[in-house]
Amino acid sequence: MIVQKGSEPEAVARGVAAIVARHEAREGALLPILNDIQAELGHVPAGAIPIVAEALNLSRAEVHGVVSFYHDLKREPPDRPVVKLCRAEACQARGAERIAHLFEGDPRIAVETVFCLGLCASGPSAMVGDRVFGRIDEARARRLIEEAGR
Numbered sequence: 001m002i003v004q005k006g007s008e009p010e011a012v013a014r015g016v017a018a019i020v021a022r023h024e025a026r027e028g029a030l031l032p033i034l035n036d037i038q039a040e041l042g043h044v045p046a047g048a049i050p051i052v053a054e055a056l057n058l059s060r061a062e063v064h065g066v067v068s069f070y071h072d073l074k075r076e077p078p079d080r081p082v083v084k085l086c087r088a089e090a091c092q093a094r095g096a097e098r099i100a101h102l103f104e105g106d107p108r109i110a111v112e113t114v115f116c117l118g119l120c121a122s123g124p125s126a127m128v129g130d131r132v133f134g135r136i137d138e139a140r141a142r143r144l145i146e147e148a149g150r
């Protein structure tokens, strides 16, 4: 991790510049850069937009438009750990709704609905950070909530 949540703006700028440097030579670099910033910081801070725009020779409005368009790219840091719970058909057939109330009822975490995490045969599935978990039963859901909520 190059940048930590809560880092000073200068540290964020250095971290964003390092992420940009990793990708700027590739075609279609904007989304990989924004995804990496999101992964590192949990959001795409406003201060990242001019850095990315300048590096890719785009306008700030273009970069801002992409950040606004994609639901997974957040403009503010999350106030709680986020659990992404799959509610697509395969996971529903395997009991996603039976465990959903456990996640949704816990104030320590925020729950986002997603539609497929690529672990359909092992559903119900959920994602915390960059880790995907399958075969979530009640006991596993409670463990995930405990770990995510720390």
Ligand code: FES
Binding pocket: 086, 087, 088, 089, 090, 091, 092, 115, 116, 117, 118, 119, 120, 121, 123, 125
């Ligand atoms: S349907 Fe849930 S992981 Fe694919």
